Amino acid sequence: DAGVIQSPRHEVTEMGQEVTLRCKPISGHNSLFWYRQTMMRGLELLIYFNNNVPIDDSGMPEDRFSAKMPNASFSTLKIQPSEPRDSAVYFCASTLRGANVLTFGAGSRLTVL
Amino acid sequence: GESVGLHLPTLSVQEGDNSIINCAYSNSASDYFIWYKQESGKGPQFIIDIRSNMDKRQGQRVTVLLNKTVKHLSLQIAATQPGDSAVYFCAEMGPQFYFGSGTKLNVKP
Numbered sequence: 001d002a003g004v005i006q007s008p009r010h011e012v013t014e015m016g017q018e019v020t021l022r023c024k025p026i027s028g029h030n031s032l033f034w035y036r037q038t039m040m041r042g043l044e045l046l047i048y049f050n051n052n053v054p055i056d057d058s059g060m061p062e063d064r065f066s067a068k069m070p071n072a073s074f075s076t077l078k079i080q081p082s083e084p085r086d087s088a089v090y091f092c093a094s095t096l097r098g099a100n101v102l103t104f105g106a107g108s109r110l111t112v113l
Numbered sequence: 114g115e116s117v118g119l120h121l122p123t124l125s126v127q128e129g130d131n132s133i134i135n136c137a138y139s140n141s142a143s144d145y146f147i148w149y150k151q152e153s154g155k156g157p158q159f160i161i162d163i164r165s166n167m168d169k170r171q172g173q174r175v176t177v178l179l180n181k182t183v184k185h186l187s188l189q190i191a192a193t194q195p196g197d198s199a200v201y202f203c204a205e206m207g208p209q210f211y212f213g214s215g216t217k218l219n220v221k222p
Contacts, residue, residue: 004156033210039121043157043202043212091156100145100206104156 004105006092012111018080021108024073025094033102034067034077035091043091049075050097082112121200123217132190134216136203141184143205148177148188151200151215160188162206195220 005024013019025032033048047057052069060067064083069075079086089109093102126132138146144165149157163170163177163186170177176189186203198220205211 035212042214045210045212048210093156100210101147101159101162102157102206102210104158106154107156 004092004094004103006090006105006108008108009106010109010111012113013082014113015083016081017112018078019082019086019110019112021077021090021092021110023075023077023092023105025075025092026103027073029094029096029103030072031095031097032069032075033093033095034075035093035104037089037091037107038087046077079110082110084112086110087112121215121217123219125219125221126193128193128195128220128222130193132188132193132197132218132220134188134190134201134218136186136188136213136216138184138186138203138205138211138213140205140209140211141181142208143211145205145207146177146179146186147204147206148175148186149202149204149212150197151202153199157202157212160201190218193218193220195222 007022031050034046036044046059047067048055049069067077089107091104091107093104095102147162148160150160151157161172161175161177163179168179174191178187200215200217202215203213
């Protein structure tokens with residue numbers, strides 16, 4: 001398996017633009033997590049899905065952030081409109097529900113100017 | 114919850130020495146813990162785990178200790194190598210999914 005695949009690896013955009021981050025979990029995994037990492041706040045859980053259903057989105061900072069999982073092999077995290085304070089590395093991770101050993105992707109580094 | 118750090122605490126050790134990285138967790142209901150290693154430019158990777166019904170677990174060159182009384186975890190790395198240089202996170206993986214602020218391990222050759 002190629003592991004958790006995230007795209008893009010790097011994105012630089014201007015304030016106000018829409019940003020879409022993508023994630024393909026490991027085949028067979030049925031839980032998917034989105035984390036944000038910054039120096040100030042470390043790794044923060046934004047949202048997680050079980051069987052494509054959002055379970056806990058209490059970490060989503062505000063309405064500008066939205067996440068979807070239309071099927072078992074794909075998820076998106078969207079920021080609209082983006083702001084400079086959204087600059088961070090966004091990680092996607094997947095696991096078998098109940099196993100709770102997360103396998104992380106390589107991350108998407110977002111810079112909002 | 115965990116404190117928000119403006120910078121990562123750093124542990125510097127000499128190659129070949131043993132390293133001990135500590136972590137405090139907040140939720141007494143947490144029943145599963147994992148230590149992750151994050152190298153520069155990569156996502157966190159699983160090192161070792163421990164359930165709350167255990168107080169010690171050993172892997173290859175790594176040992177995790179759990180003290181539920183004071184809600185404390187430690188990761189011990191034996192014979193530390195340059196390849197161990199990374200940021201180490203403890204994580205509560207049930208019922209919440211919460212990462213600690215991390216410790217940077219710097220191994221001097």
